[in-house]
Amino acid sequence: MSKSYTRPLDLKHGLVNLTHGSGGRAMAQLVSELFAAEFANDWLAQGNDQAILPPPGARIAIATDSHVISPLFFPGGDIGSLAVHGTVNDLAMGGATPLYLSAGFILEEGLPLADLARIVRSMAAAARAAGVAIVTGDTKVVERGKGDGVFISTTGVGVVADGVKLSGDQARPGDVILLSGTLGDHGMAVMSQREGLGFASPILSDSAALHTLAADLLAASPGLRLMRDPTRGGLATTLNEIAQQSGVGMRLQESAIPVQASVRAACEFLGLDPLYIANEGKLVAICPAEQAAAALAALQAHPLGQQAAIIGEVVADAHQFVRVATDFGGERLLDWLSGEMLPRIC
Amino acid sequence: MKYVDEFRRGDIARGMAAHIRTLVQPGRQYRLMEFCGGHTHAIARYGLTGLLPDNIRLIHGPGCPVCVLPIGRVDSAIELALRPDVILCSYGDTLRVPASNKMSLYQARAKGADVRMVYSTKDALQIARDNPHKQVVFFAIGFETTTPPTALALLQARQEKLANFSVFCNHVLTPPAMRHLLAAGDAVELDGFIGPSHVSTVIGSAPYAAVATEFAKPVVIAGFEPLDVLQSVAMLVEQINAGRTEVETQFSRAVTHEGNQKARERVAQTMTLRDSFEWRGLGQVPHSALAIHPDFAEFDAELRFALPYRHVPDHKACECGAILRGQKQPQDCKVFGIVCTPDNPLGSCMVSSEGACAAHYHYGRFVQGATA
Numbered sequence: 001m002s003k004s005y006t007r008p009l010d011l012k013h014g015l016v017n018l019t020h021g022s023g024g025r026a027m028a029q030l031v032s033e034l035f036a037a038e039f040a041n042d043w044l045a046q047g048n049d050q051a052i053l054p055p056p057g058a059r060i061a062i063a064t065d066s067h068v069i070s071p072l073f074f075p076g077g078d079i080g081s082l083a084v085h086g087t088v089n090d091l092a093m094g095g096a097t098p099l100y101l102s103a104g105f106i107l108e109e110g111l112p113l114a115d116l117a118r119i120v121r122s123m124a125a126a127a128r129a130a131g132v133a134i135v136t137g138d139t140k141v142v143e144r145g146k147g148d149g150v151f152i153s154t155t156g157v158g159v160v161a162d163g164v165k166l167s168g169d170q171a172r173p174g175d176v177i178l179l180s181g182t183l184g185d186h187g188m189a190v191m192s193q194r195e196g197l198g199f200a201s202p203i204l205s206d207s208a209a210l211h212t213l214a215a216d217l218l219a220a221s222p223g224l225r226l227m228r229d230p231t232r233g234g235l236a237t238t239l240n241e242i243a244q245q246s247g248v249g250m251r252l253q254e255s256a257i258p259v260q261a262s263v264r265a266a267c268e269f270l271g272l273d274p275l276y277i278a279n280e281g282k283l284v285a286i287c288p289a290e291q292a293a294a295a296l297a298a299l300q301a302h303p304l305g306q307q308a309a310i311i312g313e314v315v316a317d318a319h320q321f322v323r324v325a326t327d328f329g330g331e332r333l334l335d336w337l338s339g340e341m342l343p344r345i346c
Numbered sequence: 347m348k349y350v351d352e353f354r355r356g357d358i359a360r361g362m363a364a365h366i367r368t369l370v371q372p373g374r375q376y377r378l379m380e381f382c383g384g385h386t387h388a389i390a391r392y393g394l395t396g397l398l399p400d401n402i403r404l405i406h407g408p409g410c411p412v413c414v415l416p417i418g419r420v421d422s423a424i425e426l427a428l429r430p431d432v433i434l435c436s437y438g439d440t441l442r443v444p445a446s447n448k449m450s451l452y453q454a455r456a457k458g459a460d461v462r463m464v465y466s467t468k469d470a471l472q473i474a475r476d477n478p479h480k481q482v483v484f485f486a487i488g489f490e491t492t493t494p495p496t497a498l499a500l501l502q503a504r505q506e507k508l509a510n511f512s513v514f515c516n517h518v519l520t521p522p523a524m525r526h527l528l529a530a531g532d533a534v535e536l537d538g539f540i541g542p543s544h545v546s547t548v549i550g551s552a553p554y555a556a557v558a559t560e561f562a563k564p565v566v567i568a569g570f571e572p573l574d575v576l577q578s579v580a581m582l583v584e585q586i587n588a589g590r591t592e593v594e595t596q597f598s599r600a601v602t603h604e605g606n607q608k609a610r611e612r613v614a615q616t617m618t619l620r621d622s623f624e625w626r627g628l629g630q631v632p633h634s635a636l637a638i639h640p641d642f643a644e645f646d647a648e649l650r651f652a653l654p655y656r657h658v659p660d661h662k663a664c665e666c667g668a669i670l671r672g673q674k675q676p677q678d679c680k681v682f683g684i685v686c687t688p689d690n691p692l693g694s695c696m697v698s699s700e701g702a703c704a705a706h707y708h709y710g711r712f713v714q715g716a717t718a
Contacts, residue, residue: 264347265347327354328355329356329357330356330392330396331393333709338689
């Protein structure tokens, strides 16, 4: 008997509907024609409910991240590439080499299949570029109005070499704080798109996988205390978290913190502070002072770290304050973000 | 950033501060109120107090739009927002202002209210066009700076016959508040005003003349950048030393004597003076706020939804009132930084970054704590 004919998915004009999540043929077709085809690897090809992976041979790192960004597509990236980069970076910040990802999709009824295909292709490309395989996944469809187009949840598995121990509680007075590049690019790219602000020169998101940059840094500074990617809440929030975990204070030099002129202008215009804006392709690192020069050189030698800079130092402070010496000549407190970042009125 | 960085140069600031030190007369006190939250923010953000001699005291004024919004008005906005047929639009900071029963517009959102943050009244009009079956209310707050955009929205709504759009008007006026501060029985002692910046681009410098003359206080209209503030302080010190009580404009790159004539006309066409309005911290202030003009009554949310006004007293421990009148400083408040923080504000001064308490909390706290 010949295999019964089914029309291929209409990736040009089709829409996600509830049958795509119901467990029937439509769902099987979506999985095989889109997800398995694009993510293309042996584990997915087997079509089992789980991926059975070879023994890793080292300590395992695991991280998970859910992505709910609106708009789905923004200058410099989209939710698909972001879902790969976000989780890869969470692994990388612990010194792990990322190997595998799982991907859970929550699709909203009515999402154009063309959009979904664009997202899945972008995700596949980002995973290939990062050298990770998306080995298992899940798809659910929610009724129209109960989602925001698509939510993507990814979990990553990586391995950590012996001897690597990075942790937020290891910053010590005298240590040096490094930043891998300009602040605020992702947040302002998304905001300009969301608010329809239409700046003359578009700001591009910095969304990128940081694991090779992190590996180079770790090789150059074996005593590295910790790495973090300053995503939501920006640099200010990340440094306050570290200060609290390590029980230290920090002192930064405002003039040393790289911010693109267009991002500075957009922030100024909206009454926002770039130090609180999200990044998706930057890392903050803290290392012993004697390794700072080597660490900086390693960052700057990598394509994602060309604008890296030493931005300050860790100090003893019972209040765990993060302070910034301003270009103006004073000092200000870089506090936790309160509530949401909101523009001022007057 | 061109035309911004020039006004934030630390080397020039230190030069100006040195100049101010040569101007002040020892033994004389200079108590200067910066009216606007924008100035409060700049002073805290750039640590200007530390640059000035000890006998110049900067006193924070009530010019923070969300700080002076009385609880009763926020309660009304929340009540409106919770109606299933309403989409309430407002500027960002307003969403966090604490109201009665531990509510805020943020909380209302979590309870299902459709509250949208907009950057411009044009966004609110667009939301009204996009949602013809919903009532779209613009929660209008702010000083004279934000009145022209509201006026334009009213004119545009009339032109388009946007029947589902209305404005809940809470615009307040600067000169009557200055007058009220100076005339109050328990008024704080002041020697001069660092006058409003953006407000004055709209109303001009002329309206302050009566205040300067009647109360014999110099006013210098100042820009919001740190060098603007320092230059204005120098100008005030010179006036005080010479016994002059004039209105001078430091922010001359944007402020003229008569202000923005077109903007003022649009405001006069669409809004009318209220007999009295409650300010948080100041109480009822006569002729200090605007309502929708009777000609535009069809777009007045207060009439459309028959909103009653209820006065709601501040939290007992909250000193926002005294702080807004310049009588106390944030650190004088018992709950400052303990029960009242930017994440859980008790009073409105802790909400907006223009509020005296939030500015001190974010930027000045370490000065107190640094001794440890």
